[in-house]
Amino acid sequence: MKQLKKKSSAWFMLLTAVVTLVTGCSGGNNASAPATTPAAEATQAPAASETPAAATEAPKEPAANLNGREIRISHWWDATPVGDSEADELARERIKAVEEKYNVKIKYLNTEYWSTAEKLSSSVMASDPFAEIVRLPDGFIWGLMHGGFLTPLDDYLKDSLIDQSVIDSMRFGGDKVYGLESWYSPNDSGVFYNKRIFKEAGLKDPQQLMDEDNWNWNTMLDAAKKLTIDKNGDGKMDQYGLAGAHYVISELLIASNGGKIYDEATQKAVFDSPASMEALNFLHKLYTQDKVFKPNEGNDWEDPAKYFGEGTVAMYPGGLWEIEGRILGKMKDEWGYVYIPKGPQADKYYDPLGQTAAYAIPKGVKDADTIVKIWEDLQPFDSWQENRRLSMENILPDEASIANAMNDEDKVERVFGGRYGGLGVKDQLDKVTEKFLKGEITPSTGVAQVIGTAQAAAKKVLSGEQDKEKK
Known part of the structure; x- marks a missing residue:
């Protein structure tokens, strides 16, 4: 990983x-x-x-x-x-x-x-x-x-x-x-969506919901539920609302609710804050209760984009940089790009900057x-x-997707002050979200187990102890 x-x-x-x-x-x-x-x-x-x-x-x-x-x-x-x-x-x-x-x-x-x-x-x-x-x-x-x-x-x-x-x-x-x-750049991550799947289901797609200022966690979940279906009646889901890697989705959801994984000003791991925990609880629910994420088949990084290209998932949260290597030339259906939906605590769309x-x-x-x-x-x-x-x-x-990527209407904001790259903080959080997939642990229990370790990892880097050990 x-x-x-x-x-x-x-x-x-x-x-x-x-x-x-x-x-x-x-x-x-x-x-x-x-x-x-x-x-x-x-x-x-x-x-x-x-x-x-x-x-x-x-x-x-x-x-x-x-x-x-x-x-x-x-x-x-x-x-x-x-x-x-x-x-x-x-x-x-x-x-x-x-x-x-x-x-x-x-x-x-x-x-x-x-x-x-x-x-x-x-x-x-x-x-x-x-x-x-x-x-x-x-x-x-x-x-x-x-x-x-x-x-x-x-x-x-x-x-x-x-x-x-x-x-x-x-x-x-x-x-x-x-x-x-x-x-x-205004933003680098959002949600790719399959227009055919939404049209066949008679649902408003994410762009339409965003135009109505109604693109949020609830409307995304509602669509994901309705688009997770058994199309051939064999008792197995063969179309899902969402696909993704847990370590990507966690970061995007936390930011979309106005939360952070790490706070640069205080030099603290803060993925146990109320806004962040609300995001993690929502992620846990998506996986274990709503079951709208298509299970990956052994490769959390490659599988989600492959599923989207094959047309078996309606929405794939990811980065703009992925388009040329993972979507173009592999996507048969019409598709679009919108922002990560707003969380309950957010007053606008947010895009994280973790590196x-x-x-x-x-x-x-x-x-x-x-x-x-x-x-x-x-x-x-x-x-x-x-x-x-x-x-x-x-x-x-299309023009709407381009306008979104360019933030023409100033609807999305990058999150400064929450960068954790190289501190070892996200590694600890990922250990928790990985267990969400199987329902082995709740967010509150998992976060309580690793927040201290995450803080210690950051302190080790910031104090220079890690560099001394390497020498």
Whole structure:
């Protein structure tokens, strides 16, 4: 299971990183956050009566000259834009402009995923950081941040084009900003639904319910019950309302009710909070009482998407990133995409951000203020929304689904402040939800058994004890 979840998280981070630094296409980090608009796009043009900016603004200071210095940017893949796509061409143009502006040479490093944190910490301790900018894999930022291996960035982001909410999210519950992200997508997860199944049953589909502001846990459950049926009369259900992996559904339901798995501000595991417990009780009910989830046949990660593609389930909660590899070309029926339905405690739709991947500047990197400016100049601030829409148009089936993915009506909000990636918190919760499948345990009993262990796991990472053990 760990391998499967790692695959999901890594892909999600890869897409976000490629978007923000290389391609400018959509995909989003980390990534649980409100939709943001880059300041450059939000700034209005002056009215005709206003004095032109050129006449009132002081001349800008010339860019720093780094005398041909090599600026190394590390990922766990080769991020060099070498393709013939328009996005890669634009990325190459940005790189060339940056190299000329600051008199530098941009070089991309391909650092093995699990070796990144160790390479950063050891090189900082040797007073020779291996890269100027490092994409940190999910979860590693916690230990490095608290261990003093990263450069605080607050002073270098005062006039940044990055939206302030995104900058603040890079504090990871602390006082200082240690990470860099250029933007967060409005949402990255929702519910895929089969239009044929709903139409044949004469039911309003999730999009219609959402248009009526009536898409919530109750209406989803009502539809799931009516669509879980024995079609051939052999005494066995051969169509189900829902499919999914318990460790994915738990996160989505908790967020949709305004709850969290972990609270960055207090550094506490909080999946025992009232809102979170309400979600877990609902999940338990879906599996054991309502029995609207199609049982997986040995592969909790691959089976649900396969069932949806085969047309044997009506609704599949999942991520937008799954479409190209798991739905397109495999789905015979018409389908759509909507948000995760609202929980009883929610006043809007919520999408979680559980992962913690981010760009960071190692402690000891010279000219950190200029390095931040270089990183910003490599970002496609002026085109990310357009590129995301183009990407969504290529993979989503209709205008309503595209509008949902783009959050055109500002109906969904990403959940900042609840990221748990790399802390070991979710692993403990997953042990409980796994037992829901068989009805072996109740949420209250299961959560009581693991909440303390989850908190201890987080404390171990945040205190640096885990890193010391590895050494």
